[in-house]
Amino acid sequence: MNSGLRFKIRRFLKENSEEKNIHLDIVNGYKDHLHCLIALKPLQSIAAVVQQLKGSSSKWINDQKFSKDYFEWQDDYFAISVSESNVKKVRSYIKNQVIHHRNKSFEDEMKIFERLLTEKSR
Numbered sequence: 001m002n003s004g005l006r007f008k009i010r011r012f013l014k015e016n017s018e019e020k021n022i023h024l025d026i027v028n029g030y031k032d033h034l035h036c037l038i039a040l041k042p043l044q045s046i047a048a049v050v051q052q053l054k055g056s057s058s059k060w061i062n063d064q065k066f067s068k069d070y071f072e073w074q075d076d077y078f079a080i081s082v083s084e085s086n087v088k089k090v091r092s093y094i095k096n097q098v099i100h101h102r103n104k105s106f107e108d109e110m111k112i113f114e115r116l117l118t119e120k121s122r
Helices: 003-019 046-063 084-095 106-118
Strands: 023-030 033-039
Touching (some): 003 023, 003 033, 003 046, 023 084, 033 084
């Protein structure tokens, strides 16, 4: 996914989440995945929010014909809870996705992300 398309998808997700009353704090990604920091409201479930965002964005991507092939997100997703004390770290991490992926695979990234969340807040 090129940077122009990533920008359009991020903008769509932010606007669409606002319409759906989902608080999408930050979204960013790399070639083959996205990271989202979402603050769930009490009656929102992770599964429902992910389904809404993935469904509406894949429909939009196909309607815009950004891909010559039919686009769909993978079925799986990874979600973790973030304490208030780690929100700034996670926000910074998501913001700097392109930098992280210059020499790290997705698997390496997941290990780093897990370590980032287990470090004690400073």
